[in-house]
Amino acid sequence: MVFNSIQFTLFFIIVYILYLFLNHRWQNRMLLVASCIFYSAWDWRFLFLIFVSLTTDYLCSLKIHASDNEKRRKFFLVLSILINLSILGVFKYFNFFVSSLKVFLGCFGLNIHPIVLQIALPIGISFYTLKTMSYTIDVYTRKIEPTRSYLDYFLFVIFFPLLLSGPIMRAEDLLPQIASPRKLRLDWFYEGCYLIFWGLFQKIFIADNLAKIVDFVFNAPAPYNGVQVLLTLYAFAFQIYCDFAGYSNIARGLGRCMGFDIIINFNLPYFATNPQEFWKRWHISLSTWLHDYLYTPIAFSKRSWGNWGVVFALMATFILCGLWHGAAWTFVIWGAYQGMLLVIHRFLKPLFELISSPKSIMNRRIRFIIKVIFFFHLACLGWLIFRAHSVGQSLEMLQALVFNFKFSKESFGVILNIIALICILLIVQVFQFIKKDQLFIFKQNWMIRAAFYYVIFYLILIFGVANGREFVYFRF
């Protein structure tokens, strides 16, 4: 039951009507049941895994909070993390590690026939595992107090708008909104509808149409044409952004309609001029999670190494970030590439700061645009590794980019196709960036809004991909 399907629309209408007529206590109970139904539409058996994960964290957190004995507190923290990571390890990474071990031993002439688990990846597992782990860690560091209400905690983990692909909200932000009555305001309802509508446009019109261009090239055998690869990378950069940002906008919109305040997950990431800024704008809930629970502890434990400790922590964090995205070497290399960009930026930053800023506004803007375009291409290079089916394919495509860069008639057709798909997004985002407000269109007068809704609705209806294609991040 994806957000962009008729089933989900009907599901949400029923949930919302019930929500309007219930009091706070029954709203939460109804949302809990609705979230279980929503997840069961994928595979009801995996509900058991969520149940194990959240019950472990709920009980361990209470034990941690109740004790002043540091050893006992640490024991329950380690127990909670071990159980969560074991579930994730078995269901997501077992086959990857076993097949990698087979290849590694094969290099030394040792042939093994490992067990391969024939199980599907439980959808949303990477997201809810991070959510529950952050809760226990926050209780351990005494940042928050654990909730006594099991049902509130259950809903915090399984709340359906955020369950499958985030944003990965922290307990300190979401639990108070669950525990206390929520206001229902008409202006929030309109804002929620705007976010849902804009998210659907990003997904159904932009991402799913760009996916056709991307899939065609990535599913084709080598040799590749460099121009074709470059255009496909541009298309993929916007496909993955619109797919995921679209999902996040819909999730925020659904929450807003019900009186929840869901955090922004994407803040115009392709306006970033360097990797540090990019990670402050892209998948914000994941990057802040990685920063707080992975990077900071690693960097802090290696503080005696000085700058090298920071380098080590960055590389380790982003390699694990890559692995979080998927159990494949392409994701590991993508993570290492992102870590490397951040390390290089860290050491070159003082040099960049020595270059004085141009005095005229026009020159400053030109310099900014050049920096944005340059960094966008570095991001695209990362997307090549991220999207490729194998390391071999990414190398073949890189080779084509350098040694087989030829324009053809078809290239112009693809360029026009991509521009047609992303031009509205670009125009809207330029205004959002200049005005520093993601709700810029929503705040315009009714005539501009009506024209905007008309165009968006028309494009979704006529050119939208209507088969309810899954969101890319579901498979992570």
Next chain:
Amino acid sequence: MISGRLKKVILKVLKLNSFDLYDETLAYQVPGWDSLSHVIILAAIEKEYGIHFRVAEVLRLRNLGDLQILINSKITNNNQG
């Protein structure tokens, strides 16, 4: 209140001549204080005061006021010990 000693350490690591630091000041509001320099600053504070932070204590810090309180409690513990 942020002590002059703490302020001096922070400004020295960040290579700033002057910047007003208050209890409510958040790290990102101080020029140059990002996630990368954060650890370097904490290591410099440990060296200056001869104290040792734990990871859980560092993760709990919300603003400079929290950092000052943590340092004060560590100094008191050291003196009592």
